[in-house]
Amino acid sequence: MTASGNCPTGTTEERELPFSFTPQLFHLHKDHELFEDGDIHRHMYLQDLYVSGADDEPALSVSEFACHISGCSAVFSALEEYEHHYNSLHRHVCCSCRRSLPSARLLDIHIQEWHDSLFTVLAQRQDMYQCLVEGCGQKFRTSKHRKDHLIRIHKYPPDFRFDKTKKDRGTREAKRPQQKDTAMEVADDVCESEGVCEVMCDVLSEQRELGETMETLVEEEAARMTKPAATMEHTDLSAAFDGNGCTSSETFKTQYSYRVPTTVCFGHSSVRGFRGRRGRRK
């Protein structure tokens, strides 16, 4: 056991420990519910109704998995489904505005274009808007130029869901609790440039947004995931689908709110949440 100057002392830590497991003895009275099935068997035996091997009791079942995110009520019967759900919806989340992006790269681009004031400044002078297609490498002066590029060169649909402008996000933005970090707030306020569209996971946003939200992607994911039985909430967005063949009624939307300090974030490392300050910290 070593203690350095950086550490709180052992006793302080013990007092603060949130762990409380102690082994417990259970003495059960005869009417305890744990004994119910065995008592039924006993009764059937006495009444000459017993059949060894009859499935009189509920069949063995396997525990379900559930998404931890508060407000997300997704439940899964297999671990892979959980992983898929989490990685699709909760992994790449912007800590500033809590939008969920489908990949690390799009998250990076989003943070850069929406929350980095340095980006805003630089974008006035040079081509900063990256093409969304990985490997393309081209950069553009405005997000409109990038969008044209995406449509013309990469054959993207004109209503590609991940290329919405920041202005389109609606008045819902004001409802979000703002970051305590003033640097971030400034970035939000002054950044009027058009940026990478991201998708929101929010019931409200769906009502106010102009249509394309991540729900579509989520529903595609959900359609793939819900082949085994999983309880998901319903949405009437299925009508908004075009051409992706998803007619499953088992779509869902997630809705969650964060109740922990915004300094903690998802992602591979917690540093991601502070991307916006990248320029300043150095």
Added chain:
Amino acid sequence: CNRCMAIKTTAIKKINILCKFNDVRKEHIISLRQARRDRQLVSKRLLLTEDEEQREVTMDTASGQQDLVDLLCKVQHSGPERGTHLKALSKALRDPSEQLTFIKQENSVNLLVSLLTGSNAQCRLHAARCLHELSHSPHTNVAPACLPATPYLLTFLSGQSTKFTELCLYTLGNLFPDSDVVKDKLLAQGIIPALANCIENQKHNLAVVEAAAFSLTQLLQAKDAAEKIIPKVLASSLPSQLLSVLNPDPNFGLAPAIECAWCLHYLACSSDGNGELLALGALSHCSSLLMSLGGAVAEGNKEEGMELLVCPLLRCVGNLVSCCPVDSLSTQVGDVRLVAALCAFIKAYLHTQPALARESAWVLNNLTAHSTDFCSALLTLNLVPGLIQLLPFSQGINTMILRVLANVAHKKKESCLQLAQLGLLSTLCATLKMADQEMVTLSLEILFMLVIGRPQVADEFVRLSGVSLLEAIQYNSEGEMRRRAAYLLEHHLLSHSADCTV
């Protein structure tokens, strides 16, 4: 037809119509569960007639039905035919509505009592049979009507033919639960000493022992048993008698042992019972029996109905262990390899009778909660990997097993590395994602125990992508979960400088 009923009690086979219709059976079981939850479940037992024992019968009694009142009249008149009519009467009394009709007739029970105590042996037997049919009635007002017979039934518990004694015993056991008036009368008339004497004097007669033990189970389940009945039973010779009959006779079968085990279970449930039972060596006795049963089960020798004996034995051991002082636990149980038997039960009954697997896991928890010996046994007997494989299964099985593993980690800190390496760490990555909050909380607790002071375990957890898992938990709606996850991240997983090991 694998839904046909077969029951082996003293070589009796009987087909019951009820079982052929699965829906009826399921409905019936639902109503039984509700009755139990209301603490109204009464289990009576019907002894079959000799005719029924020898051939298969159906429940249909429509053939040869005679008018009950008419039969009663015939019985009232003495004569050589009396026995025949009495036998016919007993057949008629199998029907619940006829039972009600019977007790409404004036002096009907008194007539039976006089025949029961009369000079004709055949009539005594038939009269006892009539009373037995009445005692099995689903109508609770029938039992009080039979009260005039009880002092005689008790007297006859010694010195009669086996069949007669059996009838009396089952009749008394059936009558007992139906009303408080009956209970009080029977207790006052000395049913407890009568049962004790009966078992003691007829120990070699296993059919009688089985019947007496069954009756005792009826007494022990009474609502006020703790005050009125259990102290008297504990003071008598009954507990030691029951223990001495506990081992199944290879010829006679499991049935007497089953009844004795259930008596012991009801005694062990009560707070007074444990001390007395422990003093008699009940824990050692039940444990060694469980071990031999566990050995049989592990080898695949599952005698039909074995679970009917395993169940009450598990409960005895579970409850006795919870009241046994820790320092004498190993000697009281006798053999730490009991844990292997328990794991064998879990494995054998997991799919066919999950409740039995759950009860076995409960016993494991009680054994490992405070005893280093039993925790060590789980490790040295290499039972941990098998337990880890049970963690997907719900309905209380995985939570109990996780508790057992937590007990081991808690009790034997030096085993934590081994537990992690045996697969517990990687399994926690799955259990931390379960919907069951208790599973997640226990998982976090175990993770803490594994990781603390062991940076290599922390490293491995990080390699298993555990960090993002804990980060997700920080968004859980339960504060308790968030705090635990945050603590682990902060002190053990993200700050890897190892300066903060405690």
